[in-house]
Amino acid sequence: MSEHTRYDRVAMGLHWLMALAIIGLMVAGFIMTGLKPGSAQQFQMYQMHKSVGATVLVLTLLRLFWRLGHRPPPLPDHMPEWEKLLAHAGHLGLYALMLAMPLAGWAVVSTSPYNIPTVLYGLIPVPHLPLPRGFNDGAKLLHEAGAWMMILAVLGHVGAALRHHFLIKDDVLIRMLPRFRRSP
Numbered sequence: 181m182s183e184h185t186r187y188d189r190v191a192m193g194l195h196w197l198m199a200l201a202i203i204g205l206m207v208a209g210f211i212m213t214g215l216k217p218g219s220a221q222q223f224q225m226y227q228m229h230k231s232v233g234a235t236v237l238v239l240t241l242l243r244l245f246w247r248l249g250h251r252p253p254p255l256p257d258h259m260p261e262w263e264k265l266l267a268h269a270g271h272l273g274l275y276a277l278m279l280a281m282p283l284a285g286w287a288v289v290s291t292s293p294y295n296i297p298t299v300l301y302g303l304i305p306v307p308h309l310p311l312p313r314g315f316n317d318g319a320k321l322l323h324e325a326g327a328w329m330m331i332l333a334v335l336g337h338v339g340a341a342l343r344h345h346f347l348i349k350d351d352v353l354i355r356m357l358p359r360f361r362r363s364p
Contacts, residue, residue, distance in 0.1 A: 185253045186355045194243045195356060198278070201236050202334065205229060205281075209327055230289060231300045237282035240275065256350050267340065274333050281326045287311055287319035 187195070212225035255264050289298055290308035293316070298306040311319075344352035 185351065187252060188250055189358070190246055191243070191250065191252070192356055192358050194239060194246065196358075198236060198239050198243070201232050201239070202278070202330065205232055205236065206327065206331060206334075208232075227299070227302070230285065230298050230306075233282040233285050234298075234300050234306065236278060240278040240282075244275065253355055256352065258350070270333065270336055270340070273329075274337060277326060277330045277333055281323065281330060284319055284323040284326055287315065288323050291316035291319055 208225055208229050212222055212229060215222035215225065255267060259267075286298075286306075286309055289296065291311050291313050293313060295308075298308070300306055341353040341356075344350050345354070
């Protein structure tokens with residue numbers, strides 16, 4: 181596989197780091213909402229969730245800026261146009277969610293009646309967004325709906341990659357896997 185058909189190391193690193201963070205956020209989201217309200221464990225999980233969510237927002241912005249200067253490899257020629265359009269729409273949806281979810285979460289904590297400060301990783305204080313308290317219910321709904329949309333988008337993304345690898349047997353998945361990198 182030639183270099184122009186593979187993602188570069190930065191794109192791969194950002195992809196896999198963000199994938200781990202997003203999956204961790206989804207798992208933590210389910211766990212923390214099931215814990216005893218107001219417990220120390222729940223508080224700690226919410227703080228970590230906010231920290232990792234903010235990190236995903238920063239990584240998404242970095243990834244977008246990187247992508248502006250580094251074109252991704254083209255989709256395989258054998259892919260039908262409808263499938264290429266679906267792949268592009270899926271990626272666009274994932275990027276939109278990777279931006280919207282942390283912002284919606286920030287809106288939730290900014291409008292919370294509890295007014296709990298956000299301190300990323302216990303080190304970096306983050307100011308609340310200047311939003312009215314009445315926006316809290318809408319922000320919560322947006323964040324929760326976004327979580328379900330993210331789950332569906334991630335499942336679709338993984339499913340498509342596995343379909344290409346195991347059923348179609350092309351290099352769509354391999355071009356994002358660093359361990360398959362061939363030296364020139």
